[in-house]
Amino acid sequence: MAIPLNNNEKRPMNYLEINRKLWNEKTDVHYKSDFYNVASFIDGKSSLNSIELDLLGDIQGKSILHLQCHFGMDTISLARLGAEVVGVDLSEKSIEKARELAQKVKTKARFIQCAVYDLEELNEKFDIVFTSYGVLGWLPDMDKWAQIVSCHLKANGQLVMVEFHPVVWIFSYDFTKVEYDYFNTGPIVESIQGTYADKSAPICNDSISWNHSLSEVFSSLQRNGMRIDIFQEYDYSPYNCFERTVEIEKGKYQIQGLEKKIPMLYAVKAKKSIA
Secondary structure (H helix, E strand, C coil), rough: EEEEECCCCHHHCCHHHHHHHHHHHHHHHHHHHHCHHHHHHHCCCCCCCHHHHHHCCCCCCCCEEEEEECHHHHHHHHCCCCEEEEEEEHHHHHHHHHHHHHCCCCEEEEEEEECCCHHHHHCCCCCEEEEEEHHHHHHHCCHHHHHHHCHHHEEEEEEEEEECCCCCHEEECCCEEEECCCCCCEEEEEEEEEEEEEHHHCCCCEECCCCHHHHHHHHHHHHCCCEEEEEEEECCCCCCCCCEEEEEECEEEEEEECCCCCCCCCEEEEEEECC
């Protein structure tokens, strides 16, 4: 759960350090959790869902930059499909685990530990930039994010993104009321207890996040030379990571009382223009 901090309480606003600490602590819990089921992954199970697989298509021989990769399961799954993949994440513990996992399953995925906005130092261009599920909210500036995406794509390269819908983030954590702004009105500073992969985990850290409307995301991409070719919305999550969920079909979760009433995911496929 998340507890908003008292507005009168002075807390440091170095969001990178605060969120790095949070994700460093989450990593060990996530790696051992049933939610991620690393044992099955090591045995060969892919961590990718049908939504992103359909958008990606045949990636044999393609170069892919995976932004905000956590401990690399999706990165490695992409590599298992024949792509040359570089995964990037803010958390040094996540990258350490990703490298261990890649070595354990004998894939050649590479990993870089840095903030997304620091990727200007990576002097490579890719066929695809990939990012998915709960990532954009940790970034304050969508225009700068879109610049990074465009900068690291070859001409006619593609962004493939699946993300939780911004409508989901306007609700309180128990989905009983609208608590947050749909539009980006500034940082949301909270104290996070537990984690989506293990709600009873004995961890508690501050977090700083932002809500980004669809128009903010799309406009940022378009301003940075990206043409949106596919936009889709979905009324379910493939992950049981929220409160009060019900499984409507195998591997498809909705919020009890809001079944089929709100979008829970959106997907984007965008192409970088030749210019």
